[in-house]
Amino acid sequence: MIKLSSGEKIFQVCVYILLILLGIVTLYPFWNAIVISFNAGADTARGDITLWPRVFTLDNYQLVFEDGRLTYAFLISVLRVLIGTTLSVSLTSMLAYGLSKTKILLFKPYMFYCIFTMFFSGGLIPSFVLNKELHLNNTFWVLIIPSLISVYNMIIFRTFFRELPDGLEESARIDGCTNIGTFVRIVIPVSGPVFATLALFTAVYHWNDWFTAAIYINKMNLLPISSILQQILNSNLATEMLATQTGGNASAIDAVGKLQTVTSKSLSMATMLVASMPIILIYPFLQKYFVKGVLVGSIKG
Amino acid sequence: MRLQSPLKKRLKREWDIHLMIIPGVLLLFVFNYLPMYGVVTAFQDYNLFKGFADSPWAGTKHFRMFFHSPDFWTIMRNTVIVSLLKLVFSFPAPIALALLLNEVGKAAFKRVIQTVSYLPHFLSWVIVGGFVISMLSVDNGSINILLMKLHLIDEPINWLSESNYFWGILIASNVWKDIGFASIVYLAAISGIDPHLYESASIDGANRFRQMFSITLPSIMPVIVIFMILAIGNVMNAGFEDILILTNNGVNAIVRNVSDVIDTYVYRIGIQNQRFSYAAAVGLFKSVINVLLLIGANRIARRSGQSLW
Numbered sequence: 001m002i003k004l005s006s007g008e009k010i011f012q013v014c015v016y017i018l019l020i021l022l023g024i025v026t027l028y029p030f031w032n033a034i035v036i037s038f039n040a041g042a043d044t045a046r047g048d049i050t051l052w053p054r055v056f057t058l059d060n061y062q063l064v065f066e067d068g069r070l071t072y073a074f075l076i077s078v079l080r081v082l083i084g085t086t087l088s089v090s091l092t093s094m095l096a097y098g099l100s101k102t103k104i105l106l107f108k109p110y111m112f113y114c115i116f117t118m119f120f121s122g123g124l125i126p127s128f129v130l131n132k133e134l135h136l137n138n139t140f141w142v143l144i145i146p147s148l149i150s151v152y153n154m155i156i157f158r159t160f161f162r163e164l165p166d167g168l169e170e171s172a173r174i175d176g177c178t179n180i181g182t183f184v185r186i187v188i189p190v191s192g193p194v195f196a197t198l199a200l201f202t203a204v205y206h207w208n209d210w211f212t213a214a215i216y217i218n219k220m221n222l223l224p225i226s227s228i229l230q231q232i233l234n235s236n237l238a239t240e241m242l243a244t245q246t247g248g249n250a251s252a253i254d255a256v257g258k259l260q261t262v263t264s265k266s267l268s269m270a271t272m273l274v275a276s277m278p279i280i281l282i283y284p285f286l287q288k289y290f291v292k293g294v295l296v297g298s299i300k301g
Numbered sequence: 302m303r304l305q306s307p308l309k310k311r312l313k314r315e316w317d318i319h320l321m322i323i324p325g326v327l328l329l330f331v332f333n334y335l336p337m338y339g340v341v342t343a344f345q346d347y348n349l350f351k352g353f354a355d356s357p358w359a360g361t362k363h364f365r366m367f368f369h370s371p372d373f374w375t376i377m378r379n380t381v382i383v384s385l386l387k388l389v390f391s392f393p394a395p396i397a398l399a400l401l402l403n404e405v406g407k408a409a410f411k412r413v414i415q416t417v418s419y420l421p422h423f424l425s426w427v428i429v430g431g432f433v434i435s436m437l438s439v440d441n442g443s444i445n446i447l448l449m450k451l452h453l454i455d456e457p458i459n460w461l462s463e464s465n466y467f468w469g470i471l472i473a474s475n476v477w478k479d480i481g482f483a484s485i486v487y488l489a490a491i492s493g494i495d496p497h498l499y500e501s502a503s504i505d506g507a508n509r510f511r512q513m514f515s516i517t518l519p520s521i522m523p524v525i526v527i528f529m530i531l532a533i534g535n536v537m538n539a540g541f542e543d544i545l546i547l548t549n550n551g552v553n554a555i556v557r558n559v560s561d562v563i564d565t566y567v568y569r570i571g572i573q574n575q576r577f578s579y580a581a582a583v584g585l586f587k588s589v590i591n592v593l594l595l596i597g598a599n600r601i602a603r604r605s606g607q608s609l610w
Contacts (some may be wrong), residue, residue: 005508007508007510008508008509008510011404011508011509011510012404012406012509015401015404015405016405016410018401019401019402019405019410019414020414022398022414022417022418022480023413023414023417023418025477026417026418026420026421026477026481027417028443029432029433029435029436030432032432032435032436032443033431033432033435036435036441044440044441045440045441046440046441047440047441047446048441048446049441050443050446091324091325091328092325094321094322094324094325095321095322095324095325095326097318097321098318098319098321098322098325099322101315101318104311104315104318104319105308105311105312105315105319106319110322110326113326113329114325114329117329117333117334119591119592119595120337120588120592121333121336121337121588122333122335122336122337122338122339122340123336123339123340123567123581123584123585123587123588124564124567124568124571124572124580124584125339125342125567125571125572125577125580125581125584126335126336126337126338126339126340126342126581127332127336127339128571128572129339129342129347129577130331130332130335130336130339134331145328145332146332147332148328148332149325149328149329149332149333151329154325178317179315179317179318179321180317180320180321183321204423207425208423208424208425208426208427208428209425210425210426210427211542211545214550215572226425226427229425229427229428229431230427230546230550233427233430233431233434233546234546234549234550234552235549235550265435265438265440265441268431268435269431269435272427272428272431272432275427275428276424276428279423279424280420280423283419283420283423284416287415287416287419291485291489294482294485294486295485295486295489
């Protein structure tokens with residue numbers, strides 16, 4: 001055990017204090033949101049709700065789970081994540097595998113073609129016009145198709161595929177396997193970690209993306225939950241939802257004199273937590289994979 | 302039997318490789334290359350009903366309009382300042398975190414802090430913005446509650462409506478969201494440093510703090526420089542989703558004189574005001590500057606030994 005000088009001990013203590021502070025600052029907003037979501041809304045408006053609910057209620061969550069719009073939005077988001085992630089990971093990995101064969105015809109043009117799109121893009125307006133022309137606007141598919149190929153992900157896949165030992169694919173080829181067959185039967189099973197990582201990144205992207213729907217979709221029942229959430233936060237959607245639920249009575253104390261348990265703030269918090277729960281629950285388990293994925297992508301890419 | 306030509310032989314072996322590549326290429330063509338052609342709208346007076354082919358030609362009219370408009374200087378100023386602020390604060394923060402994490406001996410503590418710090422990265426800006434709005438709100442915002450309890454202010458401040466605070470709030474939110482995830486790369490680079498360097502340094506009498514600056518930091522300089530090049534190339538992309546959410550999807554005009562950057566301007570003018578050609582021109586202007594900056598930054602870095610290509 002190397003003896004630390006007193007200066008070094010102080011340094012160590014400072015490091016630990018700073019990191020603990022970081023942990024607290026990161027987690028506090030969550031905790032506060034949880035507390036507000038379980039607290040009666042009108043009571044929260046009086047202030048001082050920070051570490052523990054004062055007037056406990058489950059009504060906010062009840063409204064979240066009962067409002068048809070939110071249920072629809074949840075479904076859309078889940079569908080989008082499942083379909084979008086599966087399709088995107090399949091197509092991108094196929095492209096990456098193809099491009100991992102550096103000796104094929106047209107290799108250089110293919111690579112330049114893909115990498116160029118990382119540096120130059122048409123921009124928001126031309127994409128908007130394009131999607132309109134393709135009749136994708138206001139459909140479910142505008143949430144999935146335009147983002148199917150991610151060149152960044154493709155590079156991560158490709159780097160991984162190139163590191164696989166040649167022997168693996170050679171023996172499959174000798175046995176008469178086609179390239180596609182080799183990909184499906186040999187490469188994919190061996191590439192679990194990279195598929196898990198990129199599936200996670202893609203799924204998170206689809207779950208969190210609110211902007212695509214915000215500009216391309218106005219049908220309310222096609223909005224994913226992140227877009228609904230954005231409307232709740234940035235507009236009066238929350239008040240409107242309350243009004244529908246409580247029969248138009250959105251005052252602080254309703255006719256019977258009971259303290260109003262749901263306000264737009266408490267409802268926003270509850271919705272936010274429900275929307276982020278899936279991610280919070282999943283990502284710690286995949287930490288090992290995405291840490292590796294980030295490295296492969298950044299250092300090699 | 303005639304020998305097959307080399308080309309035929311190659312194709313026979315590779316045909317299904319190309320089959321795997323084609324769908325990706327097609328998708329990129331439609332959704333990445335076709336919109337590039339769409340920049341032609343920047344030189345037209347694009348009319349929704351007439352489409353590309355029939356909209357009248359406008360030349361550089363929109364560009365000149367943009368450069369002469371009163372908005373131009375405000376937007377450019379905001380874009381540059383927001384990017385610079387992000388460069389000065391958001392860029393070093395993950396590096397500092399990686400350095401700190403590297404000093405931690407207890408593996409369990411390190412892992413817990415890392416897991417916790419990665420969380421905000423996985424949340425959408427809607428949620429992060431929601432937290433920020435909640436913490437800063439006038440009724441029950443924790444920041445206001447804290448400041449009042451400490452007797453630093455008498456009344457709650459409406460933070461998001463004051464131009465002076467906007468940039469600070471924006472940068473702080475960005476750091477909160479990404480400091481953990483961005484530190485992954487730096488931490489990995491640090492773990493690749495030869496331990497013998499540290500041993501000989503401590504024999505020479507350097508303490509951990511000194512070692513951090515003399516060994517750790519210089520050793521990961523290549524990684525830092527690469528990311529800095531990318532960050533500089535990104536100066537025009539000062540922010541978008543974060544600004545939108547914090548200004549109520551662009552509706553909050555009170556702080557617009559500090560919050561409007563090129564991307565939010567294009568969004569507002571193009572999508573909300575439907576001035577397609579003008580917005581496309583502004584967007585194209587931005588892309589060109591981006592490419593120039595990237596090339597310029599790389600050239601500077603190349604002289605110091607690092608390069609993107």
